[in-house]
Amino acid sequence: MSAIATDLSATELSKGTSLPSWLAPLLVVSFAYIVVPLVGGSYLFEAILLPFLALSLAGVGLNILTGYAGQVSLGSAAFMAAGAFAAYNFNLRVEGLPLVASIVFSGIVAAAIGIVFGLPSLRLRGFYLAVSTLAAQFFVQWALTKFSWFSNDSASGVIDAPKLFIAGFEFDGAVGRYLFALTVVVIITFLAHRLVISQTGRNFIAIRDNETAARIIGIPVLKTKLLAFAISSFIIGVAGVIWAFAYLRTVEPAGFDLDRSFQILFVIIIGGLASIRGAFLGAALIVVFPLALSRLGSFLLGDVFDSGVLDMSQRIVLGALIILFLILEPDGLVALWDRVRRRLLLAWQSS
Amino acid sequence: MPIANYAFGVAEASVYAPEILARGLPDGQPAHKDGSASIEASPALLALEGIGLSFGGVVALADVDLSVRPGEIRAIIGPNGAGKSSLINVISGVYRADRGHVALHGARYAQVPTQRLARLGVARTFQNLALFKGLDVLDNVASGLAYKTRSNFAGQILGLGRSRRERAEQRGRAEQILDFLQLTHVRDRLAGTLPYGLQKRVELARALVAEPRLLLLDEPMAGMTAGEKSEMAAYVRAARDRFATTVVLIEHDVGVVMGLSDRIAVLDYGRKIADGTPDEIRNDQRVIDAYLGVASENEEGAGI
Ligand SMILES: Nc1ncnc2c1ncn2[C@@H]1O[C@H](COP(=O)(O)OP(=O)(O)O)[C@@H](O)[C@H]1O
Ligand SMILES: [Mg+2]
Numbered sequence: 001m002s003a004i005a006t007d008l009s010a011t012e013l014s015k016g017t018s019l020p021s022w023l024a025p026l027l028v029v030s031f032a033y034i035v036v037p038l039v040g041g042s043y044l045f046e047a048i049l050l051p052f053l054a055l056s057l058a059g060v061g062l063n064i065l066t067g068y069a070g071q072v073s074l075g076s077a078a079f080m081a082a083g084a085f086a087a088y089n090f091n092l093r094v095e096g097l098p099l100v101a102s103i104v105f106s107g108i109v110a111a112a113i114g115i116v117f118g119l120p121s122l123r124l125r126g127f128y129l130a131v132s133t134l135a136a137q138f139f140v141q142w143a144l145t146k147f148s149w150f151s152n153d154s155a156s157g158v159i160d161a162p163k164l165f166i167a168g169f170e171f172d173g174a175v176g177r178y179l180f181a182l183t184v185v186v187i188i189t190f191l192a193h194r195l196v197i198s199q200t201g202r203n204f205i206a207i208r209d210n211e212t213a214a215r216i217i218g219i220p221v222l223k224t225k226l227l228a229f230a231i232s233s234f235i236i237g238v239a240g241v242i243w244a245f246a247y248l249r250t251v252e253p254a255g256f257d258l259d260r261s262f263q264i265l266f267v268i269i270i271g272g273l274a275s276i277r278g279a280f281l282g283a284a285l286i287v288v289f290p291l292a293l294s295r296l297g298s299f300l301l302g303d304v305f306d307s308g309v310l311d312m313s314q315r316i317v318l319g320a321l322i323i324l325f326l327i328l329e330p331d332g333l334v335a336l337w338d339r340v341r342r343r344l345l346l347a348w349q350s351s
Numbered sequence: 352m353p354i355a356n357y358a359f360g361v362a363e364a365s366v367y368a369p370e371i372l373a374r375g376l377p378d379g380q381p382a383h384k385d386g387s388a389s390i391e392a393s394p395a396l397l398a399l400e401g402i403g404l405s406f407g408g409v410v411a412l413a414d415v416d417l418s419v420r421p422g423e424i425r426a427i428i429g430p431n432g433a434g435k436s437s438l439i440n441v442i443s444g445v446y447r448a449d450r451g452h453v454a455l456h457g458a459r460y461a462q463v464p465t466q467r468l469a470r471l472g473v474a475r476t477f478q479n480l481a482l483f484k485g486l487d488v489l490d491n492v493a494s495g496l497a498y499k500t501r502s503n504f505a506g507q508i509l510g511l512g513r514s515r516r517e518r519a520e521q522r523g524r525a526e527q528i529l530d531f532l533q534l535t536h537v538r539d540r541l542a543g544t545l546p547y548g549l550q551k552r553v554e555l556a557r558a559l560v561a562e563p564r565l566l567l568l569d570e571p572m573a574g575m576t577a578g579e580k581s582e583m584a585a586y587v588r589a590a591r592d593r594f595a596t597t598v599v600l601i602e603h604d605v606g607v608v609m610g611l612s613d614r615i616a617v618l619d620y621g622r623k624i625a626d627g628t629p630d631e632i633r634n635d636q637r638v639i640d641a642y643l644g645v646a647s648e649n650e651e652g653a654g655i
Binding site: 227 | 443445465466484514518
């Protein structure tokens, strides 16, 4: 039923030239809420949609800092880890604290850490700033491994995430966890969208494009940069909660290493800097592409090579494709998407 | 353009406390050493006292005095590398002078506080374009009012009343300035996609929207055709007339400068070698030797 409804609206969409801008996101969200749970199998949720949602949200967070405010960061995974462990500990140690409150508090903890590690941005720029954010990456991972209090003195350092209860309702099973993650992502993405089109969002862009001019016209540069770090880290922290609580179902420092930071940076570069949509497109590519590649690889060459060689060659192919893509489309998937859509619209109109 | 059109903007313009406007210079102001007799007659809005600045071994400015009276268009000319941009950077606090002070409506600064510049009623443009490429023209111009923003990010996300009022007011004033500088047709374009001459004008609009008492223009006409230059000169004069703005102007094209400015200071190798009315400058032998004689070669002024 609803699939037909969305289909109908989709044809409407190409017909009208000035459709309200909220229509397309609304359709996507309704599709994700209504159609996907009906048709999706558990592989789709567990292996694709849950990591996709968590990485998309992390990408939205990093895009605010790097895409909009122009501050390069390699510490994203650290803020994810901070969020995940903070939520775990709030949930464990504060009796009767609702899950929503744990999530908000964990975002605030990540934001506070983000502000601390954002302080160098007041002095450093570009490459030097990126290197200094590595400090966050290494420090947080070191602290979480070193002090077993964070993982409740568990011997392995790997702990189970709590069940997802909100207002007495348990988000159980793959579909439940998907709906939980989807809800968090939709709410935060909506707020992030409101932010980037606000005065504060325009101040971010001004500082990115010309810091001296921004200071001259009276934008509070230091405050605004730290705000970008705080908001970005908050969102990435919540993405960490989703990653650990809804996707992996465990909390451990190892999953939040430098590789993850780079992965999130790739998400926004491939998707398109300074674009909320871009974070989702980039995350989709980063999640789906390796899976498709590995299916293809084992299908074609599985008999010839062992899995180690296959894994390695997939990484090489993936890296090469990313480089090729960036050369051909430096503005990311968003630019590609917009161009294709324009072409299709033109072709459709002329026919 | 009828003034009434802009009455809303003027009435809202609480940028400058009237008492500051009325106060003028405090009593202890040192007398100026400038040769022109008329300078003593009117108190200065801006006064540079013995400014010295060097970069490593390069002396950019040496013992430069300059006074700017309210409402005048004050030009600074000189060959490439003479220190003109450095002077503007010192006035706007981008550089800190090694020696000397900047007096801005009576308050003396060793380094002008850049972060408070807009609140002090000073706006500037840059020799190299300094627009925000990722914002459209309207938002670039509206950003010139960012210093007045009182709402915080949470209120803006939720769309609370104050943030909506601020947004509406900023856009309204920006639209009036766009109209004034005849930029309305490009208001929704990304600033970075405009031709060079228009970008220069958008930068002027961003500076003007705050209705500054002092406007610093670093080569606003550089790289323009003769037609564009005279158009820009007309806009600068119109801006001064409408907003009673004092203008400090760096320009290479001597012809434009002579016609536009009330007084001209000439810099050469970081020193001020002459200061006076266009007529006095035209007939100054040192200026002719140092600058005017070679003006034709310098015309394009592709300086740093
Ligand atoms: N940021 C800087 N770093 C080093 N040298 C500078 C800097 N700014 C200006 N200078 C030097 O100061 C001198 C004056 O430059 P500038 O003020 O830009 O001259 P103008 O604007 O008159 O062409 C030049 O020799 C220039 O190289
Ligand atoms: Mg210059």
